[in-house]
Amino acid sequence: MEMVRMKNVYKTYPNGVGAIYDLNLVIEKGEFVFIIGGSGSGKSTLIKMLYREEKPSRGEIILGGVTVNKLRNSKVYKLRRKIGVVFQDYKLLPKLTVYENVAFALEVTGADSKTIRKRVIDVLTKVGLRHKANTYPDKLSGGEQQRVAIARAIVNDPKILICDEPTGNLDATISMEIMKCLVDINKELGTTVLMVTHDIDIVKSMKKRVLLLKEGRLVKDYPEGKFKNETI
Amino acid sequence: MKLFRAFFRSIRDAFKSVVRNFSLSLASISCITITLIIIASAILISFNVKNFTTEIENDVTIVVFLDYDVVEEDRINFENEIKKLDNIDSYTFKSKSEVTQEMIDEYDTFGEILSSWEENENPLKDTYNIKVLDVNKIGETASLIKKIDRVSLVQYGEGLVEQLLQVFGAVQNITIIAAVSLILVTVFLIINTIKLTIFSRKREISIMRLVGASNSRIKFPFVIEGIILGIIGSIIPIVFTIWGYGSLYTHFGGQLFSPIIKLVKPMPFAMYTSAILLITGVIVGMIGSARAVRRYIKI
């Protein structure tokens, strides 16, 4: 089953900068896909169009059956509930505890308190942070904050998890812990994972499908296990 | 059910946010407090000045003394004449003997002297107390009355009344102008303070959107937060109004400088003023935050 389809997608920012040119792409349900490329090659732009932070200038984007490019502003929140997002800077709400941060993503869907409690404890246990439930984000290490962000991203049981350089701020050991966490989610929950990264070592070690962007174009698409090396 | 949940969660989030963003909340609260104290002062001053004016206007009467030896016919003639004047509101007649009786009631010593007089010896005169419609034209009216036949003396506290009214009119205008401009400036300040506090939470708003919160779910807690800030911000001004004005009133014994300048009684005046303050605080807080979030909520 198709999770993502992008057809002849172009993106030019209002200031005239072109970021994506004629991009065609299909990602199947349950895949784990890396997106790599040099700085400014359009990686973030590509995934921003998936969670509808940016609109494509041209072309069609379908995610989990939703035609994202036709989605109205007022309905974007419905799309966001089907997608988990993880960023380099974690994007946790600073005035909420770990528990509250994760719970927030469920509360906004209108879930009842009992379900929320159970789900939040479940995912926090899954990322190994149950004991930090009542801590505020600024009291956590980078790796821990990122695990909270991942817990929040999966608490809704999304179909797809989109990560923009989730290990960008973390050292090699912690990065591998985060990767293990993402791979587990992909395997155990069957969640499609899309991960933008700069870290070629991680990409090499994981043996997953790899998309290479260069100056806004998709120039290579390595199937699972075929990626050897690239200089980006 | 979902709507109920969202409602209660929003209220809970709003309280959380007020407490956890304490320094920001404090900035907004103090801003609201200062504005409301200014508004309270303006209301207290202008209503009192208005009260002085109306009290004085009500008190002002032209007292007309007729000649000693007037007869019924003269009085009828006088009444007909004043009915022709257009600034006359009402008049009351007091005969010599009524005036005498009044003085006897008021001062014991007068009583002894006065009661010794025979009716035709009475040195007092028949009097009319006349209320005018427009106090500002009282001088004119008095001089017209003076010209009527058999009028002996016309009194109305000439000079003083006009001056007082002029002063109060000026004070009232000044307080209203000062209050309105101060209120405008501070309301602007409040809205900006709240905007700034929300600006500092722009990132929070974008994160909420990212994890699937609808616009109304983001906006509602901020609006509630504005209301909470408005309510907290109006506490000190309300205490200032009720307790402060109350003790001021008691301190001055309900009058300023002289018994004719009466202060407005604290109850229920202070209560109404407090209600105005609370409502203003709530509305300003609400509008401030609603407008501020709206800017960041667009996608």
Ligand SMILES: Nc1ncnc2c1ncn2[C@@H]1O[C@H](COP(=O)(O)OP(=O)(O)OP(=O)(O)O)[C@@H](O)[C@H]1O
């Ligand atoms: N909001 C924006 N407005 C205008 N131009 C933008 C905007 N965001 C990105 N760009 C431009 O679009 C191009 C692609 O940017 P993008 O952020 O997608 O690159 P990236 O591959 O994610 O780079 P990096 O690895 O540095 O994060 C760049 O030239 C960038 O300057």
Ligand SMILES: [Mg+2]
């Ligand atoms: Mg990027």
